[in-house]
Amino acid sequence: MRPLTWLIAMLGGTIGTAHATDFLDQSYKALSPNQLDSVVLEVAKVMRDPTSLIFRGLTHPNTGSPFVDNGVVCGFVNGKNAYGAYVGFTPFVYQGPINDPLVTIYAPQADDPDYGNALRKHMMDVSGCAAALGL
Template sequence: MKEKKILLLVASIALSGCLGIFAYFFGWPLYQEAVASKEGEKKIALAQEKVASELLDPSSAQFRESKVDFSGSVCGQVNGKNAYGAYVGFRWFYVTTTSVTVDHPDAAIKLAEVMCKNK
């Protein structure tokens, strides 16, 4: 009887160790990915607020293809209304911790587009 209890104790310790290893290798990366995703969403929302504030009519801002790159900067495309109330078309934007760049449609070099497409 005592041997069965010891065997049961050893088996439960071994099983809990296996479950811990399983959780570490399979559960932890999913948790980290979820946290990173939530942080990325916050960065994107903050960047979109900064970009919208640069527009003539911030409330008209429409965003697409927003993403966080490996350096933590956010890029994507924004559309907003002009002085006549018409949408001007999507333009690339790039937001770092210190600057906001929105490409002008007539610019010879579209820096934000270059930065976004190279990430």
């Protein structure tokens, strides 16, 4: 193999594995490729180990409001903690547009003030994700 071809092949293999992502079901097929890429990238930004993400139950909630439904994706994500163990599936809300999204991970924590927990729950309710995910 020529040196330049070998270098390009090696770089292509490493660049494409920056975020190893797994899907436990076929729900990701409901999203456009651009939206799926944006969801994975934005959720990875707020997770401790962005290379260990596992998604399931991705859905577009239908609240009947074009203001809420536009660009909202929700589902469950699992990732590793600081000890390298998976923490369990946690609900999330992604609210786009793709160029300026907001991601909310609904993960109540014992040391989190009640306000933070209430705010995340409110986001799940208002976006329609709580109902869509059966929470």
